[in-house]
Amino acid sequence: MKKRWTSLLLLAALLSLLALPVLADSDRELPLVCDTCGLLTEEQEEALNEKAEQYSAAYDCDIVLIVVPDTEGYDVETYTEEVYRYYSFGWGADRSGVILLLSMEERDYDLAAFGYGNTAFTDYGKEWLMDDVKPYLKKNDWNAAFSKYIDLCAEYLRKARDGRPVDSYGALDRLRGGFHLSLRAVVYALIAGLIAALVVNGILKSKMKSAVLASRADDYLAGDLQLGETDDRFLKKDVTRVRRDRGSGSGHGTSVRSSGFSHHSGKF
Amino acid sequence: MADRITNYQCPACTGPLHFDPVTGKLVCDYCASSYTVSEIEALYAAKDESAAQAAQASEAQTGPEGSPWSEAEAAGLKVYNCPSCGAELIYDQTTAATSCPYCGNPTIVPGELSGALRPDWVIPFKLTKEQAIAALKAHYRKKPLLPKLFSAQNHLEEIKGVYAPFWLYDGDTQGSATFHATKVRHWTEGRYDVTETSHYECYRSGALSFQRIPVDGSTKMPDEHMDAIEPYDFRELQPFSTAYLPGYIADKYDVDAQAAEDRARTRAEGSTVGAMQATVTGYASVTRERADIRYRRTALHYALLPVWLLSTQWNGKNYLFSVNGQTGKLVGDLPISRPKQLAWFFGTFAVVTALAALVFGVMFS
Numbered sequence: 001m002k003k004r005w006t007s008l009l010l011l012a013a014l015l016s017l018l019a020l021p022v023l024a025d026s027d028r029e030l031p032l033v034c035d036t037c038g039l040l041t042e043e044q045e046e047a048l049n050e051k052a053e054q055y056s057a058a059y060d061c062d063i064v065l066i067v068v069p070d071t072e073g074y075d076v077e078t079y080t081e082e083v084y085r086y087y088s089f090g091w092g093a094d095r096s097g098v099i100l101l102l103s104m105e106e107r108d109y110d111l112a113a114f115g116y117g118n119t120a121f122t123d124y125g126k127e128w129l130m131d132d133v134k135p136y137l138k139k140n141d142w143n144a145a146f147s148k149y150i151d152l153c154a155e156y157l158r159k160a161r162d163g164r165p166v167d168s169y170g171a172l173d174r175l176r177g178g179f180h181l182s183l184r185a186v187v188y189a190l191i192a193g194l195i196a197a198l199v200v201n202g203i204l205k206s207k208m209k210s211a212v213l214a215s216r217a218d219d220y221l222a223g224d225l226q227l228g229e230t231d232d233r234f235l236k237k238d239v240t241r242v243r244r245d246r247g248s249g250s251g252h253g254t255s256v257r258s259s260g261f262s263h264h265s266g267k268f
Numbered sequence: 269m270a271d272r273i274t275n276y277q278c279p280a281c282t283g284p285l286h287f288d289p290v291t292g293k294l295v296c297d298y299c300a301s302s303y304t305v306s307e308i309e310a311l312y313a314a315k316d317e318s319a320a321q322a323a324q325a326s327e328a329q330t331g332p333e334g335s336p337w338s339e340a341e342a343a344g345l346k347v348y349n350c351p352s353c354g355a356e357l358i359y360d361q362t363t364a365a366t367s368c369p370y371c372g373n374p375t376i377v378p379g380e381l382s383g384a385l386r387p388d389w390v391i392p393f394k395l396t397k398e399q400a401i402a403a404l405k406a407h408y409r410k411k412p413l414l415p416k417l418f419s420a421q422n423h424l425e426e427i428k429g430v431y432a433p434f435w436l437y438d439g440d441t442q443g444s445a446t447f448h449a450t451k452v453r454h455w456t457e458g459r460y461d462v463t464e465t466s467h468y469e470c471y472r473s474g475a476l477s478f479q480r481i482p483v484d485g486s487t488k489m490p491d492e493h494m495d496a497i498e499p500y501d502f503r504e505l506q507p508f509s510t511a512y513l514p515g516y517i518a519d520k521y522d523v524d525a526q527a528a529e530d531r532a533r534t535r536a537e538g539s540t541v542g543a544m545q546a547t548v549t550g551y552a553s554v555t556r557e558r559a560d561i562r563y564r565r566t567a568l569h570y571a572l573l574p575v576w577l578l579s580t581q582w583n584g585k586n587y588l589f590s591v592n593g594q595t596g597k598l599v600g601d602l603p604i605s606r607p608k609q610l611a612w613f614f615g616t617f618a619v620v621t622a623l624a625a626l627v628f629g630v631m632f633s
Contacts (some may be wrong), residue, residue: 200612216542
């Protein structure tokens with residue numbers, strides 16, 4: 001493992017020449033986005049780094065992305081923790097951050113959080129985040145995947161800062177979390193009230209009118225339908241996919257290990 | 269002018285007879301003797317015939333110009349003298365049986381129901397006037413928008429037992445229809461709900477037969493009411509006899525069979541398409557796209573069917589209710605209380621909006 005870290009360090013030294021002004025205020029020994037497998041072009045990596053730096057500074061939490069060829073025989077979660085510590089990632093005294101590490105040989109990933117990152121990236125939130133990123137990873141659309149990852153991290157951090165980190169909230173949790181009547185809720189409620197009032201009014205009015213012209217003569221049939229030709233022809237097929245609403249998960253919060261990290265890992 | 273009229277008299281005391289829907293017999297108003305329809309028919313067969321002939325002869329002799337009632341006739345009215353109290357009465361040209369408004373004597377104008385105008389069948393009244401009124405009271409119940417004072421204050425202006433003229437059409441339909449149908453499958457893929465909708469075009473052809481589709485032949489009877497009080501149980505159709513009529517008003521048709529047939533055709537076509545649609549099974553939804561149905565009449569009958577008409581006034585507006593004189597089914601539009609309607613509207617709106625705000629508030633917070 002030491003060998004790989006050393007190679008990463010050499011890469012870091014090289015990259016640091018390019019990103020010197022940005023890294024000057026940090027004790028990180030690697031840029032936030034570090035692709036050792038050449039998945040990104042230089043320009044793409046630079047742009048992603050810039051975005052990660054910007055969001056990290058805005059929310060006081062490092063958004064890290066590391067791509068390695070393999071995990072040198074270690075499991076992906078241990079390897080991620082070591083990389084995070086060894087290269088001094090993390091913002092502030094509590095080393096807050098979130099890191100996505102991709103191991104290309106086994107196509108393993110690990111999304112880990114530390115410090116304040118454990119508050120912003122709950123177990124449920126990490127799972128949701130990777131659900132959005134994995135489709136791009138599966139298509140080897142690396143730049144889109146990493147860009148999506150950084151954007152989602154920023155969104156999760158913003159929500160956490162607003163006091164509502166992305167998590168699996170049951171109805172009771174939501175009530176305990178405080179009742180806030182948003183404009184959207186008011187508009188929806190008014191529409192629901194109007195529809196219900198119109199429906200009830202329509203039903204009650206229909207009870208007052210019982211005389212209507214008949215359109216059928218079913219009471220006067222003299223036998224069953226003599227069915228002739230029948231032909232059922234297939235025309236076309238439509239498929240719609242709707243993402244399930246949040247809140248269906250069982251537990252919520254973040255499971256933090258004794259190491260101070262929380263993880264969500266799998267294959268892509 | 270049909271100035272010869274018949275009122276069935278009790279063979280025992282010569283009092284007027286009327287048809288009793290409970291016993292199905294003709295009952296004397298005075299001595300309470302009762303007679304079966306066939307007994308009275310036999311007794312009056314000859315009298316009916318001669319009365320009809322006399323009515324026709326009278327019309328041929330006098331003619332509209334020579335008649336002292338020519339103006340009334342021009343307006344579609346006829347005149348007769350009540351055989352019981354002698355009152356001179358003017359009645360509608362399409363009325364064949366009625367009661368004297370002065371003495372209540374039930375009378376029949378036989379010329380209006382003989383020859384080509386004679387109905388094939390009649391369904392006798394089974395429902396009494398009291399039962400018809402009770403049906404109306406029951407109709408008022410469980411109507412949250414009904415003005416409170418309507419049922420409390422209104423008084424029935426008029427209650428009439430009417431034998432309404434109906435054309436009964438036997439017919440066949442044949443044709444084809446095309447429907448659009450869908451099958452829907454749901455499953456989940458990870459965090460996604462997937463819905464697959466398969467679309468089909470379903471073609472059906474076939475034939476169907478109908479027996480006795482009723483269409484009322486009187487412009488006096490509202491079509492919506494006559495359709496809505498159906499169905500009649502045609503197993504109880506009786507060969508026509510004027511002996512069923514005393515005590516009720518009987519109209520003759522003023523819409524001929526040709527003119528009324530469009531409604532029978534429309535209904536037969538609707539049922540045929542419906543029957544074809546019922547064979548499109550195994551789908552989540554089926555909607556009609558186009559249909560080509562041909563209707564052919566195979567037989568036509570003329571029948572008198574029993575209807576109780578109840579009319580009332582409220583706030584200067586007439587409200588008419590029709591009751592099937594055989595089954596008791598009642599139809600008729602009721603007035604709507606605006607304050608009650610507004611209270612229900614805003615009450616529902618307020619309650620549902622509050623509950624929805626709670627739910628959406630929790631959901632989106």
